[in-house]
Amino acid sequence: MSEGITPSAVLAQMEITKGLSEQARAELAGQARLLRLDKGKRLARRQADNQLSGQRLFLVDGNVVRACNGLEREIDSCFGLSDPVELFDETGCEDDAIVTQARCLLLGVPAALLSEMGGDGAQLNELDLDDAEGDFLTELYEQINSNRLELPARPEVALRIQKLTADPDAGIAELTELIQSDATLAGALIHATNSPRFRAAKEITSVRDAVVRIGFSNTRMLATNLALRQIFRAKHQVARDAIAEVWAEGVLRSAYCSLLAQKLNLLDQDRALLAGLLARVGAVPIIQFFDQRGSAGGGRQELDELLEKLLSVTGVLVIxxxxxxxxxxxxxxxxxNWSYQAPEPxxxxxxxxxxxAALAHHGQPRPPAAEIPAFACLGMQPPGEDGTLAELEGSEAALDRLQSMFET
Structure with a gap:
């Protein structure tokens, strides 16, 4: 870890502050505070609140384990390569604590000043909301911040499975033990393995046999599918139809993301698959809140308008x-955002x-590819008039296989 890192240097790279003016960042840096903690140090939320009153605490560089609501979670950040991670946010409890696993660099930023400058994530004041939509969003935020409306639970086991199966030293025993820690997932995996797609001559009755039958890669995809699908639930018909459409779109987008990452040899294929599934995850709390609020009687048009305007805001909240x-x-x-332009893939x-590509697959309206910066960013050839991507030519069977995996 470089001893020469300054608050200004961190703020210039942080996603929530890099868009501020240099003057605003300088003012923020003047009141920010860097902390260096050696390996094995414990820092509780209450202790941080006492030492850094009114400041939000970010992990800039290093690795910690956070104990939150009885669950332990690893958090890591590498200055210059990843965005600093907030350690004690509003989703935790008073007894939260972190334990450093290596020497760590932390940054405390004045919360009030950060909020005043607008460096606090998606800007709600830029949304064009009518009074009813504004009331809906206000109530939604109040529900979340007061813990009366839970955001979708993190698919913990699925994410741990992805990490484990990426380890070349991991074996069947470790993967089996991890899946068995979630009874619902274990049962669903065995059921899926006995489906027509994977069915063997002998019925599969154990998690170990299921993993052996379908392999690490398929197990990883099925586990991700089964874990994430559990959050895509609703009660009333309007909400159920909407959430089913969001899931179906996510499945197709996920399949394209995975294939493109492979064919372009860009980014990680498994994370690309996850990115496609989570692109519209912000729809879940909107639809579920709409459902619980009794808004289903308002009809699909009202829900679609809310999704169009609030999807990105709630998506950022969930991720x-x-x-x-x-x-x-x-x-x-x-x-x-079709106009999004990144400096690199x-x-x-x-x-x-x-x-x-998913819209083209279904023959649905879409802007000209030449007007979408993402194609150039990824170094892709302009698609044909029929929407065919040259990079995926001959991949139809692979696309069908990936989709069917998520329909199992």
């Missing part, structure tokens, strides 16, 4: 809540191209 990283935050934030650009 931040799950602590999945700034790369996937950008995917949710830019999920419907990223998952947000990949997701945008995948969305365009």
């Amino acid at each position: 931040n809540y799950w602590e999945l990283g700034s790369d996937l935050v950008a995917v949710a934030e830019q999920s419907t 990223d998952y947000a650009s990949l997701s945008i191209v995948a969305r365009w």
Whole structure:
């Protein structure tokens, strides 16, 4: 870790502050505070509140384990390569604490000043909302901040499975043990393995046999599918139809993301698949809140208008809540922004191209590819008039296979 890192240097790279003027960042840096903690140090939320009153605390460089609401979660950040991660946000409890796993660099930023300058995520004041929509969003935020409306639970086991199966030293025993820690997931995996797509001559009755039968890669995809699908739930018909459409779109976008990452040899294929599934995850709390609020009687048109305007805001909320990283935050934030232009290939650009390809797949309206910066960012050839992507020529069978995996 460089001892020469300054608050100004960190703020210039942080996603929520890099868009501020130099003068604003300088003012913020003047009141910010860097902390260096050696390995094995414990810092509780209450202790941080006492030492850094009124400041938000970010991990700039290093690795910690955060104990939050009885669950432990690893958090890491690398200055210059990843966005600093907030350690104690509004989703935790008073007894939250972190334990450093390496020497760490932290940054405390004055919360009030940060909010005043507008460096606090998606800007709600830029949304064109009518009074009813504004009331809906206000109530939604109040529900979330008071813990009366839970955001979708982080698919913990699925994410741990992705990490484990990426480890070349991991074996069947470790993967089996991890899947068995979630009874619902274990049962669903065995059921899926006995479906016509994977069915063997002998019925599969154990998680170990299921993993052996379908392999690490398929297990990883099925686990991601089964875990995420559980959050796409609603009660009333209007909401159920809407959430089913969001899931179906996510499946197709995910398949395109995964194939494009592979064919272009850009980014990580598994994270690309996850990016496609989560591009519209912000729809889940909107639809569920609409459902619980009794708004289903208002009809599909009202819900679609809310989704169009609030999708990015709530998507950022969910991804931040799950602590999945700034790369996937950008995917949710830019999920419907055809004009998004990144300086280098990223998952947000990949997701945008995948969305365009999915629309073309169904023959639905879409802007000309030449007007979408994401294609150039990824170094892709202009698609044909029929929407065919040259990079995916001959990949129809692979696309069908990926989609069917998520329909199992």
